[in-house]
Amino acid sequence: MQFKSDSKTILLIEDDEMLRDSTSIFLTEEGFNCIVAKNGLEGVEKALEFLPDLILCDIAMPKMNGYEVYKILNENSATSLIPFIFISAKTEKEDIRVGMQLGVDDYITKPFDLDELLKAVQLRISKREKLIHSSQNSYKVLLESSLVGVFIFQNNLITFTNSKLQKILNLSQKINQKWNLFESIHPEDKGNVEEKVRRCIKGIQSSFSINFRVYTESNETINVDCWGSMATINGLPALVGNIINTSEYFNSTELSNLNINSSSRSESKLVNESVPNPDNLSSREIEVLNLICLGLTNQEIAERLFVSSRTVDTHRSNLLNKTNSSNTAGLVVYAIKNGFFNP
Numbered sequence: 001m002q003f004k005s006d007s008k009t010i011l012l013i014e015d016d017e018m019l020r021d022s023t024s025i026f027l028t029e030e031g032f033n034c035i036v037a038k039n040g041l042e043g044v045e046k047a048l049e050f051l052p053d054l055i056l057c058d059i060a061m062p063k064m065n066g067y068e069v070y071k072i073l074n075e076n077s078a079t080s081l082i083p084f085i086f087i088s089a090k091t092e093k094e095d096i097r098v099g100m101q102l103g104v105d106d107y108i109t110k111p112f113d114l115d116e117l118l119k120a121v122q123l124r125i126s127k128r129e130k131l132i133h134s135s136q137n138s139y140k141v142l143l144e145s146s147l148v149g150v151f152i153f154q155n156n157l158i159t160f161t162n163s164k165l166q167k168i169l170n171l172s173q174k175i176n177q178k179w180n181l182f183e184s185i186h187p188e189d190k191g192n193v194e195e196k197v198r199r200c201i202k203g204i205q206s207s208f209s210i211n212f213r214v215y216t217e218s219n220e221t222i223n224v225d226c227w228g229s230m231a232t233i234n235g236l237p238a239l240v241g242n243i244i245n246t247s248e249y250f251n252s253t254e255l256s257n258l259n260i261n262s263s264s265r266s267e268s269k270l271v272n273e274s275v276p277n278p279d280n281l282s283s284r285e286i287e288v289l290n291l292i293c294l295g296l297t298n299q300e301i302a303e304r305l306f307v308s309s310r311t312v313d314t315h316r317s318n319l320l321n322k323t324n325s326s327n328t329a330g331l332v333v334y335a336i337k338n339g340f341f342n343p
Helices: 017-029 040-050 066-075 093-102 114-144 163-168 187-201 246-250 253-258 283-293 298-305 309-323 328-337
Strands: 009-013 033-037 054-057 084-088 106-109 149-154 157-161 207-215 221-233 236-245
Touching: 009 017, 009 040, 017 033, 017 114, 033 040, 040 054, 040 066, 054 066, 054 114, 066 084, 066 093, 084 114, 106 114, 149 163, 163 236, 187 207, 187 221, 187 236, 187 298, 187 309, 207 298, 207 309, 221 246, 283 298, 283 309, 283 328, 298 309, 309 328
Parallel strands: 009 033, 009 054, 054 084, 084 106
Antiparallel strands: 149 157, 149 236, 207 221, 221 236
């Protein structure tokens, strides 16, 4: 299906073939992308697949009626804020009242005038646009105040980066508009990061945490911690990610006394496993924790322990969960406080 990228998309759910075709043609001629479904079940599937800007739905349909369609989509976070208009031959006041009490945005009775339909569609889309614009501005103001880098990944695109992230990656405003996180990741780490993000987006896991190398605009390679989870932004699913430059955190006032950097790796002492172990870390987890404290990347730890980078990433995630740490800096503090690492 070929869509015009600059046009709004409307899903039309209607079992009457003639009305469905004529309305679809009219909406297409008016500049909309129009998706059609011939029954309620197909309508729900297409709504979840395409996430349209507005839904027009008949009430009396086979397999699933319009009321059921609306209830299902209204309970789904990805579709709950999409404007929904009933179109139906049911003209009794009771039928209209039921539809409006459900929370639908409008109710148009058959037979309807196409110009009347167009006005209703334009009005609802316009109101939604204003709501989205308002919420985006408020959301961005909140994210701009964050002390860590923040990005929003939605519809397979990075749609927002805050000023802190731009500073971490040395992104200019011009570059930032075209920036692609995944193209900036070190080739050896890229596959693992993409897999983590994919699993989170598909709901296989609720959140993710990973350490990887990324190139800045000046082509410098830095080591970062990244963690994120799914959220609903403007009625659509989005992944909100956080990034910190671990080197920057290791050099902060809070951790300045740890002297954890590349020049001190060989001088730092690793403690044995006989120290108290309040969170039941495994021997391998303690070993990985020590190497993290030395500032090694996942790839370097993997090479040191003769295991895969994916295995190291699993140990790192387990450590974050067990110690209630949100990033590498937290793991370092935990290791020192509990005697696992002696700088």
